[in-house]
Amino acid sequence: TQHRRSSEVLAMRGSYHGGSFATMGITGQSTWRPTSRSSLDVTYAMPPHHSYSSLYGRYEKDDPEFAKACADDLRNLIRTATTGHVAALIAEPVQGVGGFIELPPEYIRGVKEVLDETGILYISDEVQTAFGRTGSHFWGIGESGIEPDMITMAKGLGNGLSIGAVMGRAELIDSMSGKLHLATFGGNHVSTAGALANLNFILDNDLQRNADEVGGYLKDRLTKMAKDSPIVGEVRGRGLMLALEMVGPDGEPNPPAAVRFLQACKERGVLVGKGGIGANAVRISPPLTITREAAEQAANAFEEALAVAGEAAKVG
Ligand SMILES: Cc1ncc(COP(=O)(O)O)c(C=O)c1O
Structure with a gap:
């Protein structure tokens, strides 16, 4: 100013x-x-x-x-x-x-x-x-x-x-x-x-490239698992800044599904964040040093957590 x-x-x-x-x-x-x-x-x-x-x-x-x-x-x-x-x-x-x-x-x-x-x-x-x-x-x-x-x-x-x-x-x-x-x-x-x-x-460790490669892998995995999940409206972001938009049957924001997903991830040893205007965006932003192996483990946990949150959404 x-x-x-x-x-x-x-x-x-x-x-x-x-x-x-x-x-x-x-x-x-x-x-x-x-x-x-x-x-x-x-x-x-x-x-x-x-x-x-x-x-x-x-x-x-x-x-x-x-x-x-x-x-x-x-x-x-x-x-x-x-x-x-x-x-x-x-x-x-x-x-x-x-x-x-x-x-x-x-x-x-x-x-x-x-x-x-x-x-x-x-x-x-x-x-x-x-x-x-x-x-x-x-x-x-x-x-x-x-x-x-x-x-x-x-x-x-x-x-x-x-x-x-x-x-x-x-x-x-x-x-x-x-x-x-x-x-x-x-x-x-x-x-x-x-x-x-x-x-x-x-x-020195070219962590930007790591973010690109490991983030790309994570986004692919998330996109694949989201295809079969009615509670994910969108996978977005790039690098190691990825989000899942959790939605209800009519595509409306679904904050409880985001909370259930977070909780199920935590029980499997993976911490993710939440945010977004509707409090329904799951935010995935691991350290830039994350290895491909750790990302694989995290993606496996996300798959299970999506199934848990999806089942809970069916029950209502
Ligand atoms: C985009 C952006 N700008 C600025 C900040 C700084 O906020 P704070 O007041 O917490 O330092 C944050 C913190 O989350 C942020 O995400």
């Missing part, structure tokens, strides 16, 4: 950007936003996605025209719902808490074109998607070929140590130089040394 002299921000429906006052203010899920108060003025765009939530534009896979139409809608949104002088757009390339919803690359490219018309900055929130997790690229946004103005990162940087970072074009970062900025735990030596060792480990 310092660089652009504006506090207006564009964000995505279904997004999650954190639990601080400012980041809650740009999060597009009311469950994670206990107050409507915000230090930023936010307008939400509607990204396209073939998901089970009406929050998203109904997008049939491989429909670049529709993705482009949603990006074009952003132009209208900027014209009609903002002052026209917007600081930045922030978006996760794959929405994490939102249930591993991928923004189509055509959409990201279209959005960037619209933003460039008035110099609005593109911030890629890569807290979940960075460091090769999505398999095909080091940064989640890489798939679109777009270079954002800023990137935020955290989780995979410290591998458990508390550290976050922001990277941006020099003129943007330099615009802060006249302001004092310091934090009690900022620049912690242990965290920074640990993060450096972690980054070197990721690169």
Whole structure:
């Protein structure tokens, strides 16, 4: 906001950007936003996605025209719902808490074109998607070929140590130089040394390729088992960021099925997460170091857990 002299921000429906006052203010899920108060003025765009939530534009896979139409809608949104002088757009390339919803690359490219018309900055929130997790690229946004103005990162940087970072074009970062900025735990030596060792480990062991290969295998297995399961509406995601959308007979969100699946996995020694707007997305994001053998064991557990959750759904 310092660089652009504006506090207006564009964000995505279904997004999650954190639990601080400012980041809650740009999060597009009311469950994670206990107050409507915000230090930023936010307008939400509607990204396209073939998901089970009406929050998203109904997008049939491989429909670049529709993705482009949603990006074009952003132009209208900027014209009609903002002052026209917007600081930045922030978006996760794959929405994490939102249930591993991928923004189509055509959409990201279209959005960037619209933003460039008035110099609005593109911030890629890569807290979940960075460091090769999505398999095909080091940064989640890489798939679109777009270079954002800023990137935020955290989780995979410290591998458990508390550290976050922001990277941006020099003129943007330099615009802060006249302001004092310091934090009690900022620049912690242990965290920074640990993060450096972690980054070197990721690169030296080509964990991005591992995410691509093992993630690809897991997605294949999940897709196959989902074909025979009436409670899985969709398998989505890429690399080691995969989700199952658990649904009822009419395709409606089925949170109890997600809970049963989670529980059955846990009983078999595999921990998976849950999320999504309807609390019905099972989120599978193992460590980047996961071996093919461990993934096979996990997939076997998923198969059994799907059968357990499927049987429970029949009983009702
Ligand atoms: C995409 C994304 N951005 C930012 C954050 C940071 O949130 P927190 O306030 O927990 O650090 C998270 C945490 O889950 C996230 O998933």
